[in-house]
Amino acid sequence: MDTTEFSGHTSREFNEELEALRSKVLEMGGLVERQIEGAVESVVKGDSDLGLDIADNDEKVNTLEVEIDSECARILALRAPTAVDLRLILAVIKIITDLERMGDEAKRVGIIGSHLASIERPANSYREVKNLGAQVKLMVRGALDSFARGDEQAAARVKKLDRGIDEEFDAVSRQSVTFMLEDPRTISRVLDVMWVVRALERIGDHAKNVCEHVVYMSAGQIVAHGDIDAVAASVSRPR
């Protein structure tokens, strides 16, 4: 971001508030990353306790969202920010909504993981969940990094990872139907796996949203549902 835009601030305190806000979002993001990782692990390793822990921990994600949200409202009311500062606040309000919903999906996966741990494991040891989980984690990490650095070019690149996740999800869905047809006794378990991969695919969607918010924050353009490539090109500048 163009740091000269910050020169208009009359208050060092205000800059510190914005920095604290940014840190808090990254703290929430780190927690959500660990939740996703643990949820995937509970399925892959058949760890019932871990799955339940993840579900319980979701409350912490929600608490952080409420705290950050209140802080944004407070800053808007007291500081009446404009330009780049206003865009930061608006982006944060949206990013934490997406992070909170990633947390919800991780909770769903944890609950299913806890259940799957009690039944017979498939021959492939949930390799599809492990693979998709790894892709999704990478994307969430990339989205949060692009926020931390205010790097809209990185955000535009990370956003594209969602396509690979959607393709993987489609492949797993098709494969699941084959499994069910081959052995109808597995239907219930295969459905659970489908809900898990669906949740992971949704987490990818939310990570994509985060990338769009970062582009808006850094570039001042709304790109949700738009052509992010064009925007990324138009905002290209030396840094």
Next chain:
Amino acid sequence: MDTTEFSGHTSREFNEELEALRSKVLEMGGLVERQIEGAVESVVKGDSDLGLDIADNDEKVNTLEVEIDSECARILALRAPTAVDLRLILAVIKIITDLERMGDEAKRVGIIGSHLASIERPANSYREVKNLGAQVKLMVRGALDSFARGDEQAAARVKKLDRGIDEEFDAVSRQSVTFMLEDPRTISRVLDVMWVVRALERIGDHAKNVCEHVVYMSAGQIVAHGDIDAVAASVSRPR
């Protein structure tokens, strides 16, 4: 809402802007309601063209979201609203995100509806989709009405409808497994129906979120993930 709080405005123009914003949200809400209705109809009546129309129309929902979002940013930058006005703007920013995602789910249902129209219909003519669709529409309508009237008591009541929708969804899921076991040739179609009811259940979740935003807007308390009943009781006052 306590209208005396509005007396602080120095500008009639500002009030008109807020009124226009509110209208625009209701316009978007009306469009989303029609999208949900059409998507459900495309499945229940086996109308492939309708399903595709719904999918195409989602672009209009997205356009409205971007317009309203820009208007909120403009008002925040130029008017620096506080108190009840700030809460309205923040609630609107969140409500349109939920409306946009309801639109995404309706699009998914429309696409599946278009596909289902080309294959053999089940004996029950997708009655489960019709029933759940009716419940979800009722809830979305209620959530939008509570926004239009700024009525946090109504919002708290409407929010409770989500429980019935979740229960219905669980019942349909269980029934679906039975159908698949009884006749594995139907697996693919039953899965499509499960994705449809899942999308409807998600629309219910988004309607619940809208209710929470209305309570925040009207009562000035963040109730997402909290006890909405307590808040509704605490803000009870004659109107």
